[in-house]
Amino acid sequence: MLIVQKYGGSSVANTDRIKHVASRVAQCRARGDRVVVVVSAMSGVTDNLIKLAREIMPLPNEREMDMLLATGEQTTIALTAIALHSLGIPAVSLTGAQAGIVTDGVHTKARIQNITPRKIHELLNQGQVVIVAGFQGQTREGQVTTLGRGGSDLTAIALAAAIKADLCQICTDVDGVYTADPRLVPDAKKLEEISYDEMLELASLGAKVMQSRSVEFAKKFGVVFEVRSSLNDHPGTIVKEETKNMEAVVVRGVSLDKNQAKVTLVGVPDKPGVAARIFKAIGDAGVNVDMIVQNISHGSGAPATDLSFTVDKPDLPRAQKTLDALKPDIGFGRILATEKIGKLSIVGVGMKSHTGVAGRMFDTLAREGVNIDMISTSEIKISVVVDLGKAEQAMRAVHAAFLG
């Protein structure tokens, strides 16, 4: 088999961990597999480099940040190759550029445009384990670029697509994808499989296993991958296109996002174009809006509505500033804001073919005495905003109702 294995920063945090990674790769070799290993920077290294740059200048140039940060993964690939040599296994490290990873020129968040895996194939054919630096690439003009957050996962999945690997393993510090965060829900179970769309919903809902863009890339190119532990040999979770079989399960997972804040604008004039102006201004301020709910207002006087939406907590001050400036112009009433909310979501492709899922969720919450603030649904997801103080209790109850 041709396998791409990715190891993140905590899996290569020191030379002992790197030796452990090498011994795992050695096991694959002993089974006759050919292996491409993608590694991140040793944990802490990237943060330290960012700290050094900011000591010099608060907002360093992005081209130079890429030049700087790319050294982190370059260090790991060399050490990983040496660790394989110490086990008597032939191995060669390649930077992103050497591996043929060509990106656009958007420094610090470049997109992979093309991969020319000629060198990788050549080395694999020589019997080498190939160690590729994650998170980085090179423009056609030879500029060093980095792929942004979750970039090493993306490198692994893109390489797996380019070399037509039989298997792509994302080795991390968890055993796989769970029905819920086990720290919050002790009953949470590891999933054997999950569809790309479910994984995407969970990623965007605050489950921290993987960044959405890597999953999107895998979906686009049909790369089946496994999320598994770098510490043990338990089977992980397979992420793949949904199958008919998967729809038998109504809810795949439950997630809780505690990183959102809610804003309510009271008495927004009920006229065409008002909402557009509000959200354009907020978008222009770089604030990401998630859920939006508009309630009809039954006050006296001119027709008006209450408008609620959620934003990422760190963006709240910026959102408020923007709204304060907009208030006299548009003429809404008070601006209410709270950070004391949790967004609880259930996700499952089975919802498409099952009815009554929302009702069952709301009923469960009602029985727990949890009030629902906002509701938002998609074809495979139902999200509700609840009081932060009751969010974890609500999560456990919903998990028990659907997955217990």
Place this chain on the structure above:
Amino acid sequence: MLIVQKYGGSSVANTDRIKHVASRVAQCRARGDRVVVVVSAMSGVTDNLIKLAREIMPLPNEREMDMLLATGEQTTIALTAIALHSLGIPAVSLTGAQAGIVTDGVHTKARIQNITPRKIHELLNQGQVVIVAGFQGQTREGQVTTLGRGGSDLTAIALAAAIKADLCQICTDVDGVYTADPRLVPDAKKLEEISYDEMLELASLGAKVMQSRSVEFAKKFGVVFEVRSSLNDHPGTIVKEETKNMEAVVVRGVSLDKNQAKVTLVGVPDKPGVAARIFKAIGDAGVNVDMIVQNISHGSGAPATDLSFTVDKPDLPRAQKTLDALKPDIGFGRILATEKIGKLSIVGVGMKSHTGVAGRMFDTLAREGVNIDMISTSEIKISVVVDLGKAEQAMRAVHAAFLG
């Protein structure tokens, strides 16, 4: 003027020092100069990377060591570019590969084969300061290479030749080249100028300012360079082809090498081919031999001589082991070895046209009561081996006689 400036590891040891380097480059810009800056890894970084590699494997693969060590300079170029940006000066960093430095494939001690400075010229023409990673290059096949000890000096001098710079400044932690090590000879004076050949002799005699290979490269390509401080603005020492003028000075400098050991083989059979066999065996053991002296032996019996030579101190155990193995075969008597020697040298192109220099040196030593163990001369150098305990006193006396 077009200037190449090189800053070593201690000059870029932390972000404050890097900011200081940037402010020096800014001064050049303010004078209207165009500047290419060559930097080393921050001091300690390279040693730390070597330590990490050796934690994994005592003798790591050299290709991977190059991949690993090249990150040190890459880190510094990015931080230096950012430091220039913080002063409002446009600057772009380039790895050795990006700067067009092509080397052979001898990892960890590659030789520069060719420099294509197209990118550097392009950036200079845009008004950028160009920051180039010292110590590194790339083979024609795209392998990362490093140039070995003193590699950043070599990068600076080779770049100065390739871009036809008006000036090449090697900025370091000393003010220039001195007539002797000021820590040993308080009277030592900074030289205004020195010839390549004198600099080469001093380098090979243990003066630690620069590695021989960089000076050889400068001599070969006629690159005039200046050794100067990175901390102050004092003029440094100009290193260049010798001029008629320089010959007026008989002795340019005095050096003392305390890192040699002396071996004497007593009663070596005085037959053709014996010395050749001895030095071939020692050379095969990787031991570098410096001075060799053979004395006629006046004993009775078969004709025999005493053979003395010096080796680098760390090589002494290997030399002894080799000689022990050779002893029964060749049939010499005792092997005497001592580390308690110092090699004192005077260097000057003026010796070519002045007589009596050796006599004056020996006379000075005799008056100090310093016994001479071995003597070796070249056209521009006289070296003597003396007892280590008297070596520094001897050095000061010789310095006073010729340069006081």
